[in-house]
Amino acid sequence: SQTIHQWPATLVQPVGSPLSLECTVEGTSNPNLYWYRQAAGRGLQLLFYSVGIGQISSEVPQNLSASRPQDRQFILSSKKLLLSDSGFYLCAWSVRAGSEQFFGPGTRLTVL
């Protein structure tokens, strides 16, 4: 069966520090991968998606970036965090475009 992992589970970082969140999927190959952010009062917002290794599409302008160095690994990064980057970050995968999406357990990021 397929599983999706995210780490760390929680993170507290100072403003201006770098960020690296990791997401990995097991039990499938060539999945579509997604990064979402859930911020208080703003609902779930798609940040990035990837249909293959090295293929990243950005949905909103921001100081975050994403990379997909391996087929089942998706990384969310920032060089300098802002207060507004605080939120709950969720990774998701699907078999292909149009199929059901499955979410990971999330990472709670607090920027102080």
Place this chain on the structure above:
Amino acid sequence: KQEVTQIPAALSVPEGENLVLNCSFTDSAIYNLQWFRQDPGKGLTSLLLIQSSQREQTSGRLNASLDKSSGRSTLYIAASQPGDSATYLCAVSHAKAAGNKLTFGGGTRVLVKP
């Protein structure tokens, strides 16, 4: 631009009562609609996926209907239990959106009282 709305934002019912959760979307050109459950501080659990060609989908006590032309979906949960307390989210993917991007509603927070 697709907009998804869920009303009410919060709902409280006694145990055993049926739950009715509403979701509406502005652009009927959807590819599919998905209902999720989210417990506090946790990720999303997929409940049901309805393809645009389907009218309803059922799983156990859950039944979701879809009326694409009117831009509505309803999630029914029969005989609610305290364990059903959670936030329920609906999300739609656009027929022409690359990567099956989902647009989410704001969610309905449900409390089932024992």
